[in-house]
Amino acid sequence: MKNLDWSKLRFVWLLVGALLGVGAYTVWWFTIQRQTVPNGSIPPVLPGSSLSNITFSEVDKNGKQLWEIQASNAEYNQNQRIASVKKVRGKFFRDGKPAIEAVGERGTIDQAKREITIEGKVSAIAIKDGINLKADRIVWEADRDLLTATGNIKAEKPADKLAIVGKKLTAYPSTNRFKLEKEVVATSVKPPLRLESALLVWDANLNKVIADVPFRVVHLKEKVRIRADKGEWSIKDSLVTLVGNVKGRSFDRDLDVISNSLVWDIQKQIVNLPVSLRVVSNSRGVELNANKGRIDLGKQQINLDGQIQASSKQNQAVLTADAVEWQIPAQTIVVQGNVNYRQTEKNVSVTGDRAVANIAEQTVQVSGGDVVTKITP
Template sequence: MAAQWRRLMIGGAAIAAVTIGLYSLVGPQSGSNRGADDATADPEPGLTLRDVTLEQPGDDGLLLWRVKGDEVTYSADQQVAFITRPDGDLFQDGEVIYKVVADSGEVRENGSVILLRGNIVATGVQNGSVLRGNEMEWRPQDDVLIVRDQITGTHPQLRAAADEARVFNRENRMELEGNVVASTVVADPETESWLKLQAKELTWFWKDERIESDEPLRVEQFKQNAITDVVVGQRGSLDLAEQLVALRGQVAMQMLELPLNMTSEALDWQVDEEQVAVNQPLTLVHPENKIRVTARRGQMNLAEQQIVLSEDVVAVGETNQTRLTSDRLNWNVETQTVVAEGQVNYRQADPAINLSGSRAVGRLDDETVVVDGGRVVTEIVPN
């Protein structure tokens, strides 16, 4: 539909209603005063209006958007409006959901698409988010706001940067794509721990306070702005309210303060409580003391440096070639003492010793293990 415009006289001020296959309202402007016979005349190609307000209603009559501009210039085919310094509101169900400003903008596709460019700031009126970037696209009929090029975002829950952000306001969902880095928000990062997430893509459900990723995800915990724990997996989620990190697929965790490394196929980490639950076969490695422990289940208390392992537990001291097997194992990482229970067997190479019993207490790093309980069998193998 070709652009049409008419001019009305209200209180002596000229106000033009301009349509590019859309409906818009234009504020006071300079120019000659045409008569009523010009009400249906098309604007001339390249027509420029100043101090303009454009707005677009939907089929139900409710506004989809309203944008003010210092100037609006129409394309030669009268299908595009170019806006200088746009400042406007984006609507949903008749309510403002985002306020936007930018250096320049365009209205296209009969008003169903708005493009903004340069120093964009989109402020969420309802969700409290602020998005910044250099390119924005608003498609109200699809309920999607797209921000691209050097994206940063802030929210009471989260701070993030990405190549692109897609906001679906009805679903309270934001999709971040490309080089995503997100950090949880705390009042004082110097005294409170916080998390940093990195992935190719993240989906954030701000109403549910949940973040998900079907791509490889890296989560780092910071205390006093220093990294203390790192965990990676092939996919994962973060419950912001519960501070629960759940990772699945080739999971690896580095506990830098202990120090200790863990690998498994699944991990649930209660960050605030400093508890890690692993309900899949796992491997723990203490790199300094060269101790390696495997089991089918594990529970780690990071604050107290206590680890409880169960089912087919095997602890190996690589330096002294020691091997301890049991049904259950309590491991104090700080003191390097272990308490093994169940069907316990302890072996070492030099001197060659084989001990079996129902309980064992000792250290694997210096070969001081005492096996007792029930019937104890001691086997000494000569060199």
């Protein structure tokens, strides 16, 4: 060990006394080639020192700012190489430019782990994208470009009128991806949507909310609820794509839709069903199956194609065809192509090119060539 230079040590004590008299000073932390700062390289902080109105900072090997922490009070533990700070205001940089700003009641700066923690009513903002974040606690790891948050988390983007709440957040600021976990709920004002899941990923670059686990989406105005194994919401395109065990319900229209894939154009009020599906209306006693389909929520119209099978519980009737159009308010179902109508109770079987069924009146009219057959209750 090198001998202590007592004259230099006395000078440090005099410097500390002068700085404390002023009541404010700055401590700069530097790293070279991303290595941990060695012990004793942070003059003039002494073991157990209590500091006021202090600024900690770090730059990379090229001299670009990595982070800056301002605090009203700090206590430094030389052995653990940890600074405990109060009334914290932090800035985290990317390529030398401010990327995130955060404030909190208290925090720690761990020199050994190169971690910064801010706790207590934390409020932060991702400056470039205008994303606000509130949490009980956040941790910044500069080496990993990783920001984690826990507690009562709320991330919101006022420009998109979008907010997401949860209990845990993992973010990589350089890629603008925010993963929220545990009781996650995303809400937007326009359109009035609500997404619920155990885990959601918000990709700010792609302007999408992604769910790789089961989730539910609710349109509050249309009173439509859909659940699926996974999916995504493209905020810019106003599209919701769902895959796997898709189950949707329109409460006002009393319709249930079951399929494995669904694309919902919210702005156009169109639901596309590209694979086999089933549509059920319990109050009307009607069930339709098809290879693919399209639902126009605005016009309240359903169009289905391919291997159509429609059944009615009230009269035990089955109708098969190539295509169907269901006008929901008029309670009219029009089927076309290879029409076959069977009613077991009355021992009726009719074929034709086209058929029109009225659900309210329980009538079916089948036409083919010059022959028209009308079936009544």
